[in-house]
Amino acid sequence: MAIILDGVVVSHMITSSIKNQVAKMERKPGLAVVLVGDDPASHIYVNAKEEACHEVGIYSRKIILPATTSEMSLLDDIKRLNADAAIDGILVQLPLPDHIDEATVLAAVDPRKDVDCLHPDNIAKYRTQTEKIDLESSLLPCTPKGIIKLIESTGYEIEGKKAVVVGRSFLIGKPTAFLLENRGAVVTVCHSQTANLKEEVLTGDIAIAAVGKKDLITADMIKLGAFVVDVGTNRIGDQVYGDVDFEKVSEVAGYITPVPGGVGPMTIAMLLENTLLLAEQSHP
Incomplete structure (x- = not known):
């Protein structure tokens, strides 16, 4: 019989450490999550991420846009978040509506705020690593x-x-x-x-x-x-x-x-960990 690996328990150990680190910071890390449309599952995911941020002391901003939002309007919102000093990480919840090109949107996120490591520059950066990657210090x-x-x-x-x-x-x-x-x-x-x-x-x-x-x-x-x-x-x-x-x-x-x-639960814990990492990189 298999050992059942409880992601809730493992993730809690990680988030407890993050909470302790954030508590010592004068400036709190900030995460913005952008959701376009009314997909019920996506709303559940976004709400869970917002709750997780609050639990560890990370500033959270949730941006909900209608499914009819144009690609240009979404890119304008991302541009504003790129320039917002309170935001260290930006996550665009996927999937996006069919009329919006995901690749264009993901590439518009500032690589320094790309919390899920989906920008082409960040993908190339980790995929060219030849040594064993340190999970703790790597986006x-x-x-x-x-x-x-x-x-x-x-x-x-x-x-x-x-x-x-x-x-x-x-x-x-x-x-x-x-x-x-x-x-x-x-x-x-x-x-x-x-x-x-x-x-x-x-x-x-x-x-x-x-x-x-x-x-x-x-x-x-x-x-x-x-x-x-x-x-x-x-x-x-x-x-x-x-x-x-x-x-x-x-x-x-x-x-x-x-x-x-x-x-x-591990995905959400890594989202928090990456947000903290980006905050430390942008405000050493």
Whole structure:
């Protein structure tokens, strides 16, 4: 039976440290979250981030814009936040409405305030690292950073392991694969339509599921004792499910993260950690 890795507990240790550091600062770090549209899940995420900021003493500003907001108007709002001295980190909640180009918007955020590390300059900066990246002092995408911290919180050694990442998005799959490689894993990246997906995932000492398809990963796809990280978020009615068949896979895996309560809390903790890091860099 797998050890269930509680992201709430691990993230609380991180946020407690952040709260202590912020309490000693004369100037409080500031985070602005921009949400365009009325997607219910996005509103839940944004409210959770705002609450987390308040809990650790980070100044939070929530900017809610209608779904009809033009791309130019959104870029103007980002420009104002770039120039706002009270704001250290800017997060544009994705996805954006179809009429707004995400790449254009993400590139408009000042790289020095790009809290989720999605600006092309920041992506290039961390992806050109050849030495092992120090998670504590490096600006990295929040969810992938949280995944690595969650794995390493157990004392599990990533170096030399075979890792299979199912999901190739620029938000989660690709940066997670890079960070695993940076820590010495041999990484295979798959997606939901990969031929022989079962056989590929079975080779993994570490299996990361980040597609957004309920029960995509089943027990017969998991190597005995594997470390399984479920990043999927699938809302069905009032319930949230991951990409992994949790009950059955738990009987095979060595470690497994639940949904909810696994990676999600770590993502928010990394958002706070990155905000603090940006504040320290801009106001040394």
